[in-house]
Amino acid sequence: MNTESNKPRFPHISLAHGNGGRLMRELIEQVFARHLSNPLLDVQADAVPLPTPDGEIMFTTDGFTVQPLEFPGGDIGSLAVHGTVNDLAVAGATPLYLSLNAFIEEGLETALLDRVIESLGRAAVAAGVRVAAGDTKVLPRGEGGGLYLATTGVGVRRKGLRLDMQQIRDGDAILVSGPVGDHGIAVMLAREQFGMRGDLQSDSACVLPLTQALLPLEGLRFMRDPTRGGLAMIAHEIRRATGMGIYMDEGAIPVREAVESVCELLGYDPLYLACEGRVVAVVAPDQAPAALAAWRALPQGQDAAVIGRIDKSRRFVVMQTALGGERMLDELEDDPLPRIC
Template sequence: MQDTHITLAHGNGGRLMRELIEQLFAKHLHNPTLNTQLDATTLPWSASQLVVTTDGFIVKPLEFSGGNIGSLAIHGTVNDLAVAGAKPLYITLNAFIEEGLEIAILERLIISMAQAAQQAGVSVVAGDTKVVQRGEGGGLYLATTGFGVRIATQSLDFSTIQAGDALLISGAVGNHGIAVMLAREQFGLRGDLQSDSACVFPLTEALLPFTGLRFMRDPTRGGLATVAHEISQATGHALVLEQPTIPIHDSVQTVCDMLGYDPLYLACEGRVVAVIAADQAEQALAIWKTLPQGQQAAIIGHVQTGYARVILRTALGGERLLEELEDDPLPRIC
């Protein structure tokens, strides 16, 4: 492509739009199923249960330490399938491109998306592009639909959670939220902390053989505390989190202390929260710790009989209630 920036003509259905699709999207996302000449695609499918999810991505800035909106769109989509007990297979992609975006930046994001898809074992099989006028978008917005096949044999939902069950987290929390904030260079802060954005399927697949596995969730917007509240409200039980066991990187905690954030409410994009029977928790933790993404995994709490609330037990032995998130501490992080 000879153009250096996106224009409205790149979305008018003509030559420039065709070149944009063929020379950027199809070039980097190429796979046997993707056909840019058709408006629909046919996917091979077995008799297994089909699992579907949909998501949107409006992160600002488009690129941040450890990822970008392209890789994030893949990770966010496959992770929603993975925690539902599915093996991710296919993704459709809608790209809303703002007039004036540098084509070199767009290509960089698509290449990152292609690499993330390859690593996650999924194919982008269909898509659409739209160009919006300058000032009407954030450079690039992405919308995805993900398809997978269910491989879990047990039910993974709130109704299976019981009092006494243990709560596990696969790694340190708050990294993604702080990485995006530092990329904005707000408050004059800089750092080398990287987002945790990654495909979590290896983590979820490792837990599926456990008969005591009750539920899994990726703690994105609202972070760990919000997932804890969702579990508590759905089950009617209290959720007790042990603060000393929750993995938080020192750099994340330092920034949070400086700016008044709580890392328990910050988004993660490559972590799994799992609820599992207490007698299987240690074995599940040991398996997670053998995986590259699970080396900082920890048992961080348990489900307790009582009315719905989330309790944080501190290192000094005190307890405090974690309130539900109301304000958005870091908007446009995913």
């Protein structure tokens, strides 16, 4: 299907591309089916069968609204694959299928849409998932971002695997798989609204190799990818769910120099910034070295670190600062950061 002759010839999306007729069929065939073609995706069918191996069927969904639609290291298309695939991965599942909803604003440049959906198709192949269902709607021209995507993921998980915050025990170690905040800062810089530019790339990636590397560890309690709200958000969720405090060592948390500098300049805290290709894991303390070694053996996990522990003697999320003091990490209330999603 992926032929030059089949490329879309309309330069912009119009409302008529959403009306259920010939133009909509052309949009779907020439952009979506062209890049996402696979034996399962049947644009004619109301619903398609999903062949599934043995295990628990796992289910998740996410919406995507990043601005700009393309940024260093990714775009809304690859992000829409990684975001949902990663939610399945950190739940201990193998991602298998995605559904894709595209809400396209009237006037969007077709070439941009085409690049984004091509990128989405590549990311899906790389992550080993197939887009098995899709739908597009065209929105009247507004002041929106031109394109909103939603993906729902289906995966399979080994029966009996327990992996959630209820498994967390006092003293458990907290690890992160790599530097935090790259995605947040890369997207901010791509907006050029601060007059800054940089070489920083988003960390947007499929984290399946990272999560699968930890699954054999019996002491693995819980994994999560620090997206919206960052590392700080995960710490607060664990605190609320377990009733135990969190102690983190600021000096141990990997942050790239470029991220550090921008945060210092603009007064942001990297711990609240979104990542799109990192994993936070909580493991039994005696298995922290094995978990760290498993991650560091992977290209994606070179900078993995043990960054803190569960501490029920504390009531809050406490950070030991580089200067040896302690500070409390507040819960995100309003918008201290430029919105990136």
